[in-house]
Amino acid sequence: MLANYRRLFAVPHVMSLLAWSLIARFHTPGLMIAVTFLVQGWTGSYTLAGLVAGSFTLGMALVGPLRGRMADRGGGDRLVLVCGVVFTVGLTTLALLPASLWWLSIPLALGTGLFGTPANQIVRALWPRLTRGPERQAIYAAEATTQELLFVFSPILTAAVVAMAGPRYALLMLGLLGLAGAVGFALALRRAGVTGPASVEHATSDGPGTDETTAARKVRRRSLLASPALCLVFVMCLLIVSGVVGMDLVIVAWANELNAPQYVMVLASVWALGSLVGGAVAGGLKGAPRLPLRAFGAAAGIALLVPFVPPINHLPTPLLITPLLFVSGLALAPTLAAVMGRLGDTAPSHRRAEAFGWMATAMSTGGAVAGPLTGALVDSNGIAGGVLGAVGLVTLAAVLTLFLRRPPVGEEGSPVEEAPVDRPEVGPPSPAGNGAPTDEPSPAGPTGTAGSPLRPCDP
Known part of the structure; x- marks a missing residue:
C-alpha cells in the first residue's frame, strides 16, 4: 500500500510544495473562531460576528476563478506573495481596530477576503504537471488527508491563543502564519521551476491543420462553466462541502444543547481522524479511484449516525457515538481526493488553476449555504434533522457522480511531456522516470481525451 507514496515522495519538490501550501492555508480554519470572539466581544451579537466572518468567506469566493486565471498565466509566486502581504495587513488592521469602529470590520473583512491565499488552487493545479498515474491519485489523497490536520490543529491553536491572550493576538498570530506560509510557498514554487504557465495540451483537436495559438486563444475565451463535466464537478463540491460543514454545525448544536462545549473538540476530532485514516489508505490503493463508490460510501457513513442522535435516540453521553x-x-x-483528481484530469492543462478557483468558490458557497440550512433543520427537527440534511446533500452529490463518464485508460496518467516544458532551466528529474526520459513516443494528436466528457472546453 505504501508503494504509491514511496514513488510519489521521490518526485522532486512534491514534499516541499505540499508542506508549504498547507502552512500557507493553516490560518483558514481558525480565522472564523478568532473573528467571532473579537466581534462578539465588541458588539455582544453573534449575528454581527457571523456577518463579519461571512464577509471573509464571500471575499474569498468572489475572486477564486480570477486568481486562478492569473496563476494560469504565470507568476504564481508573485501572486501568492502579494496576497499574503495584503491579507496579513488586513488581519492586523482588524486586530487593532477600536471597538467603537466595529462597523468598519465588515468592509475590511470583505476586502481582506479578496486577498485570501490562492495556495490551495495553485498547488492542486500543479499536481498533474509533476505527477502521473498512481502518484497523482496518491498526492490528491495525501493532500485531502493532511488538510484534515488543519481542521484539527488550527482551531485548537487559535482557541488556545484566544483563551490566553485574547482574540486580537489570535488574529495577529494567524496573519503572521499566513505571511510565513506565503513566503515559503512562493520560494518552493521558484525552486520547483513551476512559476510559468502550463503548456497547452491537445491544442490541435479541431483538426490537423488548426493553428495551435489560434486554438489556444479560442479556448481561453471560452468560459469553463460552458463544460457540463466541469459544472457537475463544481456542483458536487458545493453539495459535499455543504454536507460536511452541516455535520460540523450539528456537532456544535448537539454539544450546545447539552451545555457541554467540550464535546465539540472530541467529536469533531474523532470524525476528522476517521477521514485521516481513510485518506491515507485510499492514497495507497492501486488503480483509478471509483468516485461513485466513494461518494455513496460517504453518504452512507453519515446516514449511519441518524438512529443514534436526538430526538430519535438520547444517549447517556455523546461519547458513545x-x-x-x-x-x-x-x-x-x-x-x-477523487473529486480533485477528476477535476485535474478534466480541466484543460493551461486552465487548471482557474478550474480549481471555481472549485474553491463552489466550496465556499457550500459552506455559506450550510449554515442557515442546517440551522433551520435543527430548529425544526432537532439534531437528527440536521444529520438527515447532511445525508441528503452528500447523497445528491453521489447521484451526480453517476452522470460523469469515467476517463479512458490513457487519461489516468498526467501528460508527461508537460514537465520538461515547465522546468527546463532547473533540470530536476522528470516525474515519469526519476531523471530518465520516458520510453513512450510523444503523441502526434489528441491523447486520451477522445472519450472525455469535457467537450466544450477541450482545447
Missing part, C-alpha cells in the same frame, strides 16, 4: 463517527469519516477524504 465516537466509534460510529470514526467509521462515518472514513470515506470523506477519499471522496474529496
Whole structure:
C-alpha cells in the first residue's frame, strides 16, 4: 500500500510544495473562531460576528476563478506573495481596530477576503504537471488527508491563543502564519521551476491543420462553466462541502444543547481522524479511484449516525457515538481526493488553476449555504434533522457522480511531456522516470481525451 507514496515522495519538490501550501492555508480554519470572539466581544451579537466572518468567506469566493486565471498565466509566486502581504495587513488592521469602529470590520473583512491565499488552487493545479498515474491519485489523497490536520490543529491553536491572550493576538498570530506560509510557498514554487504557465495540451483537436495559438486563444475565451463535466464537478463540491460543514454545525448544536462545549473538540476530532485514516489508505490503493463508490460510501457513513442522535435516540453521553463517527469519516477524504483528481484530469492543462478557483468558490458557497440550512433543520427537527440534511446533500452529490463518464485508460496518467516544458532551466528529474526520459513516443494528436466528457472546453 505504501508503494504509491514511496514513488510519489521521490518526485522532486512534491514534499516541499505540499508542506508549504498547507502552512500557507493553516490560518483558514481558525480565522472564523478568532473573528467571532473579537466581534462578539465588541458588539455582544453573534449575528454581527457571523456577518463579519461571512464577509471573509464571500471575499474569498468572489475572486477564486480570477486568481486562478492569473496563476494560469504565470507568476504564481508573485501572486501568492502579494496576497499574503495584503491579507496579513488586513488581519492586523482588524486586530487593532477600536471597538467603537466595529462597523468598519465588515468592509475590511470583505476586502481582506479578496486577498485570501490562492495556495490551495495553485498547488492542486500543479499536481498533474509533476505527477502521473498512481502518484497523482496518491498526492490528491495525501493532500485531502493532511488538510484534515488543519481542521484539527488550527482551531485548537487559535482557541488556545484566544483563551490566553485574547482574540486580537489570535488574529495577529494567524496573519503572521499566513505571511510565513506565503513566503515559503512562493520560494518552493521558484525552486520547483513551476512559476510559468502550463503548456497547452491537445491544442490541435479541431483538426490537423488548426493553428495551435489560434486554438489556444479560442479556448481561453471560452468560459469553463460552458463544460457540463466541469459544472457537475463544481456542483458536487458545493453539495459535499455543504454536507460536511452541516455535520460540523450539528456537532456544535448537539454539544450546545447539552451545555457541554467540550464535546465539540472530541467529536469533531474523532470524525476528522476517521477521514485521516481513510485518506491515507485510499492514497495507497492501486488503480483509478471509483468516485461513485466513494461518494455513496460517504453518504452512507453519515446516514449511519441518524438512529443514534436526538430526538430519535438520547444517549447517556455523546461519547458513545465516537466509534460510529470514526467509521462515518472514513470515506470523506477519499471522496474529496477523487473529486480533485477528476477535476485535474478534466480541466484543460493551461486552465487548471482557474478550474480549481471555481472549485474553491463552489466550496465556499457550500459552506455559506450550510449554515442557515442546517440551522433551520435543527430548529425544526432537532439534531437528527440536521444529520438527515447532511445525508441528503452528500447523497445528491453521489447521484451526480453517476452522470460523469469515467476517463479512458490513457487519461489516468498526467501528460508527461508537460514537465520538461515547465522546468527546463532547473533540470530536476522528470516525474515519469526519476531523471530518465520516458520510453513512450510523444503523441502526434489528441491523447486520451477522445472519450472525455469535457467537450466544450477541450482545447
